[in-house]
Amino acid sequence: MNLFDYVADRWDRLSLQAWLHVSEVVQSTIIAAVLGVLIGVAVYRSPIGSALATALASTILTVPSFALLGLLIPVVGLGATPTVIALVLYALLPITRNTIVGLGGVDPAIRDAARGIGMSRVGVLARVELRLAWPAILAGMRVATQMLMGIAVIAAYAKGPGLGGEVFSGLVRAGSANATNQALAGTLGVVILALLLEAVYxxxxxxxxSRGIRG
Amino acid sequence: MADTENVSGVEIQLDNVTKRYPGSREPAVRDVTMTIPAGKIVILVGPSGCGKTTTMRMINRLIEPSSGTITIGGEDALRLNADTLRRKVGYAIQQAGLFPHFTVAQNISVVPGLLGWERGRINDRVDEMMDLVGLDPAQYRDRFPRQLSGGQQQRVGVARALAADPPVLLMDEPFGAVDPITRGNLQDELLRLQTDLRKTIVFVTHDFDEAVKLGDKIAVLGDQSTIQQYDTPEAILANPANDMVAGFVGAGASLKQLTLLRVRDVDYEDIALTAPADESPATLRQRMIEQNRTYALVLDQRRRPLRWVHVRALSTASSLTGAGTPVGDSVSTQSTLHDALEAILAEGGHAVVTGTRGEYVGMIDITTVTDTIKQLREEHEAGSAAS
Structure with missing residues (x-):
């Protein structure tokens, strides 16, 4: 059986796993984006706060994903929960850092003008600062999504949903029938989905x- | 008096205003008291770091005063909600501070939007403001700031500041970042706008020439925003209050003064011998010999100056229209004395003055100019000695 026959034969299961894979990555990115932007907004005015938030998020990223999952399983059990927690934690660094950089990069004269013509603090943040930082935040989300596509494969170790299960069981059964096809289908599936998400971004x-700030 | 009608500006009063930043011993602004009259342009001018911008920013409370009171149109500015206050005070800054992600129309409509105007009214207002500052709405409405030149951005900045028709306009070196020619045009335009709008404008600059050109009154500020002199440009140029002001006025105070005076304000005299173009050369020569003149000015039917003729040229000339030399630079009664001086120097000692329809009204010479400056200086000295 070649790879194409294998994919055609197992399409139902593979497409469901692919959907679950994308779904968990996208949902985790969105949760991380909300948290990351909130953290960024909270700390960007203070240099110490910004340094602290970035350092903390970096530290999380240095923990190997395998180890992090291993540590989460005894606390929250197996399945989707540890997977989503791990993915959100990993996505925090690029999003938080880019939010801080993006907000910090807003020309002080523009902020001054916005205050000077009578926008409230919240108005300045929502209508001016976040709008101007949005390209940077979006770039952070994009990096986070690409990273999570790979990390979500490892999450199969915690019995999380997604294409990781295919890769793992293919590797475990190495040598037996269709083992290579199964691992390959999972891996290629992740690559294709990553490219699709790139197009969505x-x-x-x-x-x-806004066309006024597009590069 | 017509001067007080149609004034949409209101008076601003600063009383003992001080700004002290925590951690610094000396206040940034010390005890400033000044009245900014309604409908006038008042320029705050001074060296960098003297606190002039801080003083201006306290008026719309981008900086909160440490002590003192500020009233705008009789209302205590420090009691209002700061955001509400700022929506009633126009604010234009250097490099315009436009929102790059908004179109020109969106930028201008921010303050009307904050004030809750209806969409239709905002749209009309945007077009009106763009016309006012000389940008064609059809062409520029949907452009983004980066698609505009520096001068155009500055115009949009002024339009945005004026969009909600505030009685007061604060301008912080608004023309500091554009080239000299554009700056000159923007200054002229601001003066043109002001003749219609009659806002109270507080304008910060470090360029004294700009202050002289734009200001109804100039406040020269020293360290900690202390007022060194607060008077009309004429008075400051004629009689600087102290060495600091004199240093800031700089060299060429007399020349700067000439830009403030118009020919109609001085005594020009109808001293030239004039002749209509159809008079015969012989009769004119006769008149000139009788009156002991060497030159006569030939006028056309509408009394506009045509040529200078010398008495010796008349003996051979067949008609006055071909004799002598054409009149070079002439000055109108609307010209500044600065332009008049230029014409006098170019013409060699005197220049022809023409009225509103270009007709001959008199002559101005270099002694008229020097006498005027001398007289002004004496007047202001007498004025300050009396006060």
Missing amino acids: FLIARFTV
Whole structure:
């Protein structure tokens, strides 16, 4: 059986796993984006706060994903929960850091003008600062998503959903029938999905970044 | 008096305003008291770091005063909600501070939007403001700031500041970042706008020439924003209050003064011998010999100056239209004395003055100019000695 026959034969299961894979990565990115932007907004005015938040998020990223999952399993059990927690934690660094950089990069004269013509603090943040930092935040989300596509494969170790299960069981059964096909189908599936998400990000940027600040 | 009608500005009063930053012993602004009259342009001018910008920013409370009171149109500015206050005070800054992600129209409509105007009214207002600052709405409405030149951005900045028709306009070196020619145009335009709008404008600059050109009154500020002199440009140029002001006025105070005076303000005299173009050369020569003149000015039917003729040229000339030399630079009664001086120097000692329809009204010479400056200086000295 070649790879194409294998994929055609197991399409139902593979497509479901692919969907679950994308779904957990996207949901984790969104949760991380909300948290990351909130953290960024909270700390960007203070140099110490910014340094602390970035350092903390970096530290999380240095923990090997395998180890992090291993540590989470005794606390929250197996399945989707430890997977999502791990993915969100890993996505925090690029998003938080880019939010801080993006907000810090807003020209002080523009902030001054916004205050000077009578926008409230919240108004300045929502209508000016976040809008101007949005391309940087979006870039952070994009990096986070690409990273999570790979890390989500490891999450199969915690019995999380997604294509990781295919890769793992293919590798465990190495030598037996269809083992290579199974591992390959999982791996290629992740690559293809990552490229698709990349295209989605391109479209989001196209429609949500003002033409006035598009590079 | 017509001067007080149509004034949309209100008076601003600063009383003992001080700004002290925590951790620094000396205040940034010390005990400033000044009245900014309604409908006038008042320039705060001074060296870098003297606190002039801080003083201005306390008026819309981008910086909160440590002590003292500020009233705008009789209302205590420190009691209002700061955001509400700022929506009633226009604010334009250097490099415009436009929102790069908003179009020109969106930038201008921010303050009306904050004030809750209806969409239709905002749209009309955007077009009106763009016309006012000389940008074609059809062409520029949907452009983004980066698609505009520096001068155009500055115009949009002014339009945004004026969009909600605030009685007061604060301008912080608004023309500091554009080239000299554009700056000159923007200054002229601001003066043109002001003749219609009659806002109270507080304008910060470090360029004294700009202050002289734009200001109804100039406040020269020293360290900690202390007022060294607060008077009309004429008075400051004629009689600087102290060495610091004199140093800031700089060299060429007399020349700067000439830009403030118009020919109509001085005594020009109808001293030239004039002749209509159809008079015969012989009769004119006769008149000139009788009156002991060497030159006569030939005028056309509408009394506009045409040529200078010398008495010796008349004996051979067949008509006055071909004799002598054409009149070079002439000055109108609207010209500044600075332009008049230029014409006098170019013409060799005197220049022809023409009225509103270009007709001959008199002559101005270099002694008129020097006498005027001398007289002004004496007046202001007498004025300050009396006060």
